[in-house]
Amino acid sequence: MICLDALSVDFDGRFQLHDVSWTIQPGEHWLIAGANGSGKSALAAVLAGDGQGLSGTLSGLPDRVALVSYERQAELIEAERRKDDADILDVISEGTPAAEIIDAVCQDHDLAQTLIDTLGLRPLMGRAFRKLSTGETRKVMLIRALTSRPELVVLDEPFDGLDHDSLMWLQGHLSVLAETVPMVIVLNRFDECPEFITHIAYVDDGHLLHQVKRDDERAFAELYQLLHLKTSELEVPRADPADRLPALNSGDPLVRITGATIRYDENTVFENLDWTIEANQSWQVSGPNGSGKTCLLSLITGDHPQCYVNDIRVFGFQRGTGESIWQIKQYIGYVSTALQWEYRVGTGLRNVIISGFFDSIGLYTKSTETQRAIADDWLALLGMAERADEPFNSLSYGDQRLVLIARAMVKHPPLLILDEPCLGLDEMNRHLVLALIERICASSETAVLYVNHRSEDRIPGIDNHLTLSGDTAS
Amino acid sequence: MANYFNTLSLREQLAELGKCRFMHLDEFTEGVDALRGKKMVVIGCGAQGLNQGLNLRDSGLDVSYALRAEAIEQKRQSWKNATENGFTVGTYDELLPTADVVLNLTPDKQHTSVVNAIMPLMKHGACLSYSHGFNIVEEGMQVRDDITVIMVAPKCPGSEVRAEYVRGFGxxxxxxxxxxxxxxxxxxALAKAYAVGTGGHKAGVLMSSFIAEVKSDLMGEQTILCGMLQTGSLLCFDKMMEEGIDPGYASKLIQYGWETTTEALKYGGVTNMMDRLSNPAKIRAFDLAEEMKDIMRPLYWKHQDDIMTGTFSQTMMADWANDDVELLGWRADTAETPFEKxxxxxxxxxxxxxFDNGILMVAMVKAGVELAFETMTSAGIIADSAYYESLHETPLIANTVARKKLYEMNATISDTAEYGCYLYNHACVPLLGDFMKDITSDVIGKGLELDDNGVDNARLIEVNAAIRSHPVEQIGGVLRGYMADMKRII
Known part of the structure; x- marks a missing residue:
């Protein structure tokens, strides 16, 4: 049993893994997943003894750990190059032949010969290792690892750059090897995940965030989606060019609330509140339960009936002067738990996203070709491209939230209101939602109004804060 | 006051009864313009009053509430409803003289006193709006000549009127x-703008007349909608008890059975509801329905006749004058029935x-829908109206039974509907007495339990043809087509 307990590791000051607790039981095969730069290669390298332990413990590592990674590959080539530089003789150095590189660690010569033939390396065996192409050196590294009679195999992106035949063969070989040797594989993409993998570790920002059993289908799917959102190169879909919002006066604030008071019977939720939201200005609103966060937002959206007795100017409309609520709502994207409760419809996901163009719950208007295409782009971004026609109410709670965020953003509103967007979500879905919000914030000119009470759910780029304390606002 | 309908000539009566047209969305392009800037004052702040007002205001219209002085002084619920929602509230004297449109959203039985109180205060040329025509048609309320009188009647409870608007529909x-x-x-123009203001135009607007609305609405609610469901519930439950079916099962089969079977009706009419049965069960249900139609036809005629002549409204108004003694007594009796308990x-x-174990219930719905439709159309009500007041609304009422049995149904519908429902039930239960004697659990409670589902081809073709060719299916196909065009894509 390999056991990492609260382990923090430093890699030459360039990168650190923090507080990793992880156990690999006999018979388990792990996949390590995460976005680029998340630390998944670092975690794999720790198993091969790399890095400087800062705190915590690492126990149970076997003696012979075979690691194949770009870093190891680069190190070996660098070592070869140094040998060359160190050569003081005035002859052209050929460098170490590939055959010798393999022999140096080989414990199983028969297997080595088979592998050399199978991977088509035979004609290259006499050539200098450092003269080989990246794909060829990668194959040499694989042969070294597989013929070293390893007690643990750690492969970092082993399928990268392999031609189809080699890939098929390698996968077959690994699944046989997996019967006797534990494996840890780092992969960028789940769709290459070998059958024998039993567990997945998800790494983000140097932390081991999630550990999921392969046969937990739901968790596996969520992790898949999270990885997709973190790594997909898809852009946030464009707005519908045919459906432009009436232009706002450029100098005007989006929202100006003056001396607002909300009162039920004798009970005052807040009073005399002033607040101005300029275009492209994002805000975080916090405050304890009952301090009126949602009330305040609904004064802006027009869902609070007392918006008609307060001095509120939104998107150029002074409230209560003959404007309709739909003229207001067209400028707002809105997500909240309450909306999710309201949104009990059996319609497909595509229609739910399209309903954002009409600010409706459910879809009552025929959509255009462009609107459908944009909705599909959003589903692709969410990693739900295959699920466009699945009924919304059959989705998990977290997936519903993601779709509702896409619905809110589909028209690229000047103001996006996220009222406790992570409320009621487990860790995995919280990360999913935050990953999506982060992508949206980074790529649009929408002012975000973000309400939450968890300080750790911060979104980069939101620098204005409004705190409601329960009796006074500051 | 005299019954207004009875003052008209036969020709005029038939012309009014024949009015009903499904309006297309493009007839509403002017939106709420006709009401923009006008002062709308709502009388009555119950579920309809409050929720319609919220919608109208959110559509950009100027809405306030006129309450009786004592409701304001005592801060009654209606006052609270209006003020907490940020509406201007005032007395009749304060608000009505400047009102351009007065929305009378009080219960039927208050209409006469309310209208008599507000009329002298209303300014010249203002508009008075109703959501039910009983006061005008049955009581013959004479409204001042300079006042425009319209009706805007959302065909759902007030809470739904609001909920659907907020969803972006109506x-x-x-x-x-x-x-x-x-x-x-x-x-x-005012009625159309009002319908837009409540969101109704998105879900479909029927242009009708006060008379057609009253005469078809009363007929539908008394017979198939509420009456038949009440009678059917009581008879089916008692029969299942007699047949030794588990009481909990029987109660559940009925309470939710109406809703489930009429859901099929909503999607594809009587044809689709019948198609949900196996072939032998369908033929059985068809035969039962034919038999019941023959037995109940005179009763349906009587209800329609009493509605047309004003006998019904007279009877009911006599009970109003007698402090609702009959209504309250019948309501209490219903609560004591074995099904309800x-x-x-x-x-x-x-x-x-x-479906399989509720063949008799399906037959009752079919018989009731067809009889009500046939009776209404033969009395001069246009097929469109007759369709809406029979088949179209049956699932809505069935839904209230599912929520809390007959109690909920009778609590949700108007007192007028409830009174008519009891009249029907009192006549229909004994009328079906002999018929029910021959009924066994194979058509209610247990299902046919046949080894072989085979049927005679010729007979099946005959039954299918009869079901599909009924006039309610013809008009239903057309109207459901219109609705689907504009209705929820979900």
Missing amino acids: VPTLIAVHEDNDPNGEGL TPAGDMEISEQEY
Whole structure:
């Protein structure tokens, strides 16, 4: 049993893994997943003894750990190059032949010969290792690892750059090897995940965030989606060019609330509140339960009936002067738990996203070709491209939230209101939602109004804060 | 006051009864313009009053509430409803003299006193709006000549009117103009704008007349909608008890069976509801329905006749004058019936099982829908109206039974509907007495339990043809087509 307990590791000051607790039981095969730069290669390298332990413990590592990674590959080539530089003789150095590189660690010569033939390396065996192409050196590294009679195999992106035949063969070989040797594989993409993998570790920002059993289908799917959102190169879909919002006066604030008071019977939720939201200005609103966060937002959206007795100017409309609520709502994207409760419809996901163009719950208007295409782009971004026609109410709670965020953003509103967007979500879905919000914030000119009470759910780029304390606002 | 309908000539009566047209969305392009800037004052702040007001205001209209002085002084619920929602509230004297449109959203039985109180205060040329025509048609209320009288009637409870608006949709709405009170010819424009203001135009608007609305609405609610469901519930439950079916099961089969089977009706009419049965069960249900139609036909005729002549409204108004003694007594009796007192069991009943074990219930719905439709159309009510007041609304009422049995149904519908429902039930239960004697659990409670589902081809073709060719299916196909065009894509 390999056991990492609260382990923090430093890699030459360039990168650190923090507080990793992880156990690999006999018979388990792990996949390590995460976005680029998340630390998944670092975690794999720790198993091969790399890095400087800062705190915590690492126990149970076997003696012979075979690691194949770009870093190891680069190190070996660098070592070869140094040998060359160190050569003081005035002859052209050929460098170490590939055959010798393999022999140096080989414990199983028969297997080595088979592998050399199978991977088509035979004609290259006499050539200098450092003269080989990246794909060829990668194959040499694989042969070294597989013929070293390893007690643990750690492969970092082993399928990268392999031609189809080699890939098929390698996968077959690994699944046989997996019967006797534990494996840890780092992969960028789940769709290459070998059958024998039993567990997945998800790494983000140097932390081991999630550990999921392969046969937990739901968790596996969520992790898949999270990885997709973190790594997909898809852009946030464009707005519908045919459906432009009436232009706002450029100098005007989006929202100006003056001396607002909300009162039920004798009970005052807040009073005399002033607040101005300029275009492209994002805000975080916090405050304890009952301090009126949602009330305040609904004064802006027009869902609070007392918006008609307060001095509120939104998107150029002074409230209560003959404007309709739909003229207001067209400028707002809105997500909240309450909306999710309201949104009990059996319609497909595509229609739910399209309903954002009409600010409706459910879809009552025929959509255009462009609107459908944009909705599909959003589903692709969410990693739900295959699920466009699945009924919304059959989705998990977290997936519903993601779709509702896409619905809110589909028209690229000047103001996006996220009222406790992570409320009621487990860790995995919280990360999913935050990953999506982060992508949206980074790529649009929408002012975000973000309400939450968890300080750790911060979104980069939101620098204005409004705190409601329960009796006074500051 | 005299019954208005009875003052008209036969020709005029038939012309009014024949009014009902499904309006297309493109007839509402002017939106709420006809009401923009006008002062709308709502009388009554119950569910309809409050929720319609919220919608109208959110559509950009100027809405305030006129309450009786004592309701304001005592801060009654209606005052609270209006003020907490940020509306201007005032007395009749304060608000009505400047009102351009007065929305009378009080219960039927208060109409006469309310209208008499507000009329002297209303300014010249203002508009008075109703959501039900009883006061005008049955009580013969004479409204001042300079006042425009219209009707805007959302065909759903007030809470739904609001909920659907907030979703970005609306509820089907009936509008009408009282021809005798349309001095400036602006009644239709105002009614259309009002329907847009509540969101009704998105779900479908029927343009009808006060008379067609009252005479078809009363007929539908008394017979198939509420009456038949009440009678059917009581008879089916008692029969299942007699047949030794588990009471919890029987109670559940009925309570949710109406809703489940009529859901099929909503999607594809009587044809689709019958198609949910196996072939032998369908033929059985068809035969039962034919038999019941023959037995109940005179009763349906009597209800329609009493509605047309004003006998019904007279009878009911006599009970109003007598402090609702009959209504309250009948309501109490209903609460004491075995069906009402037996809670639904917690067993699972699959959607299909409601059909398979509820053949008699399906037959009752078919018989009731067809008879009500046939009776209405033969009395001069246009097929469109007859369809909406029979088949179309049956699932809505069935839904209230599912929520809390007959109690909920009778609590949700108007007192007028409830009174008529009891009249029907008192006549229909004994009328079906002999018929019920021959009924066994194979058509209610257990299902046919046949080894072989085979049927005679010729007979099946004959039955299918009869079901599909009924006039309610013809008009239903057309109207459901319109609705689907504009209705929820989900």
